[in-house]
Amino acid sequence: MNQSIPKARRQGLISHEVGDELLVYDSENHEAKCLNRTAALVWQNCDGQKSISDLAHQVTENLSIPFSEDIVHCALDQLREFHLLEPSSILQHEKARVSRRELIRKLGQGGAVAIPLVTSMFAPTAVEAYD
Numbered sequence: 721m722n723q724s725i726p727k728a729r730r731q732g733l734i735s736h737e738v739g740d741e742l743l744v745y746d747s748e749n750h751e752a753k754c755l756n757r758t759a760a761l762v763w764q765n766c767d768g769q770k771s772i773s774d775l776a777h778q779v780t781e782n783l784s785i786p787f788s789e790d791i792v793h794c795a796l797d798q799l800r801e802f803h804l805l806e807p808s809s810i811l812q813h814e815k816a817r818v819s820r821r822e823l824i825r826k827l828g829q830g831g832a833v834a835i836p837l838v839t840s841m842f843a844p845t846a847v848e849a850y851d
Contacts (some may be wrong), residue, residue: 726775726796727768727806746805752841753802758783759836762795763804772796795836802838 732748744753755763761779770778770791773815780787799805 724772724796724800725768726766726772727808728763728799729804729806730765733804737849746803749803751802753804754841755837756837758787758791759795759798759838762836763799764790766796766799766805768806791836796839798836798838802840806840 733747734745734747736743737760739802740757742755742763744755744763745751747751751796756835758779761782765778772792774791775792779792780792780813
């Protein structure tokens with residue numbers, strides 16, 4: 721099976737850390753994304769060199785909690801959905817993905833804080849803000 725080597729999209733994005741979260745502004749479609757600490761760690765480590773298992777290991781080291789490949793896949797699915805990954809770096813996987821709900825059940829309440837979360841919000845342009 722081919723191993724996916726994800727690469728974060730950087731073109732047209734401005735990122736800024738706020739506490740444990742990372743705000744990413746997409747200047748191409750005027751949307752802001754908010755990545756929780758887990759999703760931010762995955763995105764920041766998607767350098768086009770690290771495999772899924774490398775990413776799981778990297779995040780495990782940073783968070784000091786076990787971080788499975790299923791959680792990395794969950795983060796990558798969200799990052800892909802919000803166009804924060806280079807499309808050419810993603811291979812489609814045949815394996816069925818574990819949903820966030822299933823991950824929470826599997827990890828329990830204590831582990832739920834490690835679930836990656838990416839949210840999106842519309843950021844009006846300067847002209848739209850004054851209408």
